[in-house]
Amino acid sequence: MEQIEKKHPENKKRKRTKVLLSVVASVLLIGLAGALYIYNQVFKPFSLEETAYIYIQPDKGYEQVMKQISEQAPPPSEEIFRILADRMNYPRQVKSGRYAIEPGMTMPDVIRRLRSGQQAPVNLTFNNVRTLEDLAGRISRQLMMDSVTLDTHLHDNERAAAFGFHPETFPVMFIPNTYEVYWNTSIDDLLNRMKREYNAFWNESREEKSRRIGLTPVEVSILASIVEEEATYADEYPVVAGLYLNRLKRGMRLEADPTVKFAVGDFALRRILYRHLEVESPYNTYKNSGLPPGPIRVPSIQAIEGVLAPQQHDYLFMCAKEDLSGRHNFAVTHAEHARNAAAYQRALNERGIY
Numbered sequence: 001m002e003q004i005e006k007k008h009p010e011n012k013k014r015k016r017t018k019v020l021l022s023v024v025a026s027v028l029l030i031g032l033a034g035a036l037y038i039y040n041q042v043f044k045p046f047s048l049e050e051t052a053y054i055y056i057q058p059d060k061g062y063e064q065v066m067k068q069i070s071e072q073a074p075p076p077s078e079e080i081f082r083i084l085a086d087r088m089n090y091p092r093q094v095k096s097g098r099y100a101i102e103p104g105m106t107m108p109d110v111i112r113r114l115r116s117g118q119q120a121p122v123n124l125t126f127n128n129v130r131t132l133e134d135l136a137g138r139i140s141r142q143l144m145m146d147s148v149t150l151d152t153h154l155h156d157n158e159r160a161a162a163f164g165f166h167p168e169t170f171p172v173m174f175i176p177n178t179y180e181v182y183w184n185t186s187i188d189d190l191l192n193r194m195k196r197e198y199n200a201f202w203n204e205s206r207e208e209k210s211r212r213i214g215l216t217p218v219e220v221s222i223l224a225s226i227v228e229e230e231a232t233y234a235d236e237y238p239v240v241a242g243l244y245l246n247r248l249k250r251g252m253r254l255e256a257d258p259t260v261k262f263a264v265g266d267f268a269l270r271r272i273l274y275r276h277l278e279v280e281s282p283y284n285t286y287k288n289s290g291l292p293p294g295p296i297r298v299p300s301i302q303a304i305e306g307v308l309a310p311q312q313h314d315y316l317f318m319c320a321k322e323d324l325s326g327r328h329n330f331a332v333t334h335a336e337h338a339r340n341a342a343a344y345q346r347a348l349n350e351r352g353i354y
Contacts, residue, residue, distance in 0.1 A: 038080060041076045041077045041080050041107075042080060042084065042106065042107055042108065043106050043107075043108075044076040044106065044107075045103065045104045045105065045106055046073055046074075046075060046076070046101060046103065046104075046105055046106070046107075046110070047074075047076070048073060048101065048102070048103040049103065050103065051100050051101065051102045051103065052072045052073035052100070052101045053072070053098055053099065053100055053101075053120065054068050054069060054072060054073070054098070054099045054101060054114075055068070055097075055098050055144075055183065056068075056094065056095070056096045056097055056098075056099070056114075057096055057144065058096040058184070060094070060096070061094060062085075062090070062091040062094055065094055065114070066078070066081075066082070069081075069101075069110075072101070073101040073110075075107050075110070076107065077107075080107065081107050081111075084107055084108060084111055085111050088108070088111050088112070088115060089115070090111050090114060090115045093115050094114075095114070095115075095117040096144075096184045097117060097119040097182065097183060097184050098119055098120055098121075098122060098182070098183035098184070099113055099114055099118070099119060099120060100113075100120035101113075119182050119183065119184075121180040121181060121182055121183075122142055122143060122180070122181050122182070122183050123178050123179070123180060124139065124142050124143065124178070124179045124180070124181045125142075125176070125177070125178050125179075126138045126139060126174065126176055126298065127176045127300065128176075128300075129171075129174075129176070129297065129298040130262075130267065130296070130297040130298070131171075131297075132151060132154045132155060132167070132170065132171060133151055135154065135171065135174060135298060136148075136150040136151035136154060137151075139190070142183075143181065143183055143184075143185060143190070144183050144184045144185075145187060145190075149187070150187055153187050153191070154167070154170055155167050159191070163191065163195050165218070166294075167294075168293045168294030169218050169222075169293070169294045169295070170294075171294065171295050171297075171298045172198075172217075172218055172221035172222070172294075172295055172298075172299070173191075173194055173195060173198045174194055174198075174298050175194075175197055175198055175201045175301065176298060176299075176300050176301060177197070177301065179193070179197065181193065201301075202217045206308060209308040209309065210308060213245060213307070213308070213310065214245075214248075214249075215307075219291055220304060220307050220308060221295055221299050221304060222291050222292065222294060222295045223241065223244060223245075223291060223307050224241075224295075224299035224300075224303040224304045224306065224307045225295035225296045225297045225298070225299040225303070226244065226254070226256050226258055226259060226285075226292075226295075226296060227240045227241050227244065227299075227303050227306060227307060228297060228299050228300060228303035229256075229258030229261075229262075229267075229296055229297055230256060230257070230258050230318075230328075231328070232326030232327070233326060233327060234302050234303075234306070236327065236328060237302065237303055237305075237306025237307070238306045238309055238310050238311040239311045239313070239315070239328075239330065240306075240318065240328070241306050241307040241310040241311070242310035242311040242312060242313050242315065243313070243315045243316065243317075243318055243330065244256070245307075245310050246313075246314065246315065246316055247316060248290070248291075250316070251289070252316070253285055253286060253287075253288070253289050254285035254290075254291070255285055255286050256285045257272045258296055259283050259284060259285040259286075259292055259296055260272055260276050260277060260279065260284055260285075260286060261276075261296075262283050262292075262296040263279050263281035263283040263284040264276055264279055270348075270353050271348055271353055283296065313330075314332045315330040315331065315332060316331070316332060316333075316337075317330070317331040317332075317333075317334065317336070317337030317340075318330045318331070318337075319331075319337060319340040319341045319344050320344050321344070322340075322343040322344050322346065322347040323347070324347060324351070329343075329344075
């Protein structure tokens with residue numbers, strides 16, 4: 001009869017200990033691997049080829065921010081990002097603004113930036129702008145501003161007066177340049193900034209040049225707006241400015257075609273007709289003496305400098321060249337101007353421009 005081996009109690013205890021240790025070791029290994037994975041994800045840089053920008057409106061909450069981040073700059077792990085954001089208390093500290101997520105940033109870096117409100121400024125530009133409506137539209141496309149609201153502010157008499165202007169001259173306060181501005185800046189803060197930039201631009205040197213030609217800074221900008229609309233090429237700015245200053249000194253009307261286009265409300269006019277010259281408007285310099293009540297565009301710095309340093313000559317008349325190059329023939333006498341004008345009119349007729 002086969003003898004059955006009896007298991008010793010100590011052997012059973014050893015086996016149970018081995019199994020327990022094996023289970024514990026497995027759990028520890030899995031936990032260690034999981035911890036290592038999480039650690040790597042937390043400090044793994046965002047996979048971006050270039051900087052991404054997140055725009056947060058004041059009325060947007062945490063979920064809207066997460067949606068934008070997932071679309072514009074997906075984190076290494078959205079689940080871990082959300083856990084970190086919650087631990088860092090960001091969902092309850094969402095701040096509006098424009099934020100940069102740069103290549104190389106980690107999830108804690110991004111969350112700290114968003115939570116602290118450390119915005120990336122916008123390079124605000126508004127070159128080649130004609131009307132206040134255009135200006136409001138250009139600015140609102142770059143900042144968190146409603147164009148209609150901004151336009152209303154720009155046309156407000158009291159607001160313009162508070163800065164030393166009226167609605168017609170308010171555009172001269174905006175010196176075309178590139179400015180670092182926060183995306184969510186308020187209209188009041190923007191206007192105050194533009195006034196500071198205006199004051200800095202009109203330093204003692206420029207004010208002295210302005211006095212030398214007999215104009216105020218505002219008048220310089222008004223004349224510069226006409227010069228810039230008249231001259232296609234910047235090298236003609238000082239020549240055209242000198243011509244208009246000669247006419248002003250002699251009490252002659254400016255008779256500037258661009259002011260007629262402004263008065264008519266059609267900058268695309270290629271040919272000024274007699275009926276256009278008769279339009280009733282304070283901006284029509286064929287019917288009114290002196291400068292118009294305000295600029296016909298926001299003049300560039302180059303145009304302003306052209307007026308402040310006008311070329312000294314005796315020209316009183318100018319006419320676009322008959323080659324339609326955008327340049328001008330200048331004349332001292334009316335007879336010479338009449339010949340230039342006749343040549344230009346023939347060129348328009350030959351090309352069917354009426």
